[in-house]
Amino acid sequence: MSERARVELLLRLADDELILGWRNSEWTGIAPFLEEDVAFSSIAQNEIGHARALYELAARELGVGDADAIAFDRKPEEYRCAPLVQLRLVPDWARTIARHVLYETADAIRIERLKSHEDAELAGIAAKIEREEVYHRLHAEMWLERLRDEQRYVEAVEELWPYALGVLDPELRPALAERVGRPEVEAVERSAPGEEFAALWEEMTMVRRSAPVGAQW
Amino acid sequence: MIWEVFRQERKGQPFTHGGSFHAPDQAFADAYAREFYARRQESVALWVVPREAITAIEEFPDEFDLKYRRVDGYSIKARLKEARERAGTG
Numbered sequence: 001m002s003e004r005a006r007v008e009l010l011l012r013l014a015d016d017e018l019i020l021g022w023r024n025s026e027w028t029g030i031a032p033f034l035e036e037d038v039a040f041s042s043i044a045q046n047e048i049g050h051a052r053a054l055y056e057l058a059a060r061e062l063g064v065g066d067a068d069a070i071a072f073d074r075k076p077e078e079y080r081c082a083p084l085v086q087l088r089l090v091p092d093w094a095r096t097i098a099r100h101v102l103y104e105t106a107d108a109i110r111i112e113r114l115k116s117h118e119d120a121e122l123a124g125i126a127a128k129i130e131r132e133e134v135y136h137r138l139h140a141e142m143w144l145e146r147l148r149d150e151q152r153y154v155e156a157v158e159e160l161w162p163y164a165l166g167v168l169d170p171e172l173r174p175a176l177a178e179r180v181g182r183p184e185v186e187a188v189e190r191s192a193p194g195e196e197f198a199a200l201w202e203e204m205t206m207v208r209r210s211a212p213v214g215a216q217w
Numbered sequence: 218m219i220w221e222v223f224r225q226e227r228k229g230q231p232f233t234h235g236g237s238f239h240a241p242d243q244a245f246a247d248a249y250a251r252e253f254y255a256r257r258q259e260s261v262a263l264w265v266v267p268r269e270a271i272t273a274i275e276e277f278p279d280e281f282d283l284k285y286r287r288v289d290g291y292s293i294k295a296r297l298k299e300a301r302e303r304a305g306t307g
Binding site for chain 1: 240245249251256
């Protein structure tokens with residue numbers, strides 16, 4: 001695997017996890033009920049933790065700074081995250097859960113694949129991430145059981161399905177279609193992020209951009 | 218539905234009550250218990266129990282004052298005093 005391809009793979013994964021973690025954390029304090037607020041925020045934190053581990057590998061590969069430098073010092077158009085994770089879904093819980101279920105299903109497929117990667121470091125980090133993702137999937141599944149026949153949830157899955165396909169490389173999409181039980185349609189592919197992402201980026205990088213160089217926390 | 222959680226801090230130790238929360242069913246309760254009481258590795262095991270499965274017993278009548286059943290049933294002090302008086306050493 002070329003160094004370029006390896007960095008690209010790491011950044012796609014890491015950007016997906018960071019931005020999804022960010023979006024999910026927008027529910028902190030306003031989730032449907034207190035218990036879910038704590039659980040969903042915790043999952044968001046886990047996702048950001050995964051992003052951090054992946055950025056660290058990428059930072060070493062690129063020979064630049066640290067995880068934070070890659071996470072926050074890039075321009076908005078340099079992020080590789082899938083359109084699915086960029087959508088701002090607050091305050092729509094049905095769509096949030098639909099994204100959660102679809103993302104976790106897609107993520108399971110690529111993490112599984114990555115666990116048997118020839119690159120031992122990538123395989124190792126995939127195995128570590130997988131041990132936490134198991135609980136994210138359990139959480140997604142229990143909500144799926146509850147909402148699967150609700151009209152708003154059904155419509156949300158319908159709407160987000162082309163986005164979910166776009167999370168995976170084309171060769172992994174048939175597996176996702178099979179697991180979700182939907183036909184493969186034209187995916188919403190990764191591309192330069194749009195306005196909705198620009199607003200997120202503004203907010204996410206604000207502290208980093210306004211802190212003096214060398215500030216210690 | 219209210220759930221009670223008991224947590225064990227280290228293997229071999231007794232479970233102690235951790236707290237309670239609302240959850241609609243066992244799957245949600247398990248997930249929330251994990252987040253609330255084990256996320257920071259502060260427990261090695263949890264018991265997650267619907268509150269209604271717990272029988273609370275709070276009345277323990279002791280109408281005839283059978284104080285000899287209790288460890289504090291005997292007043293050694295009074296008996297000691299009696300015995301000393303009898304022996305003339307009090």
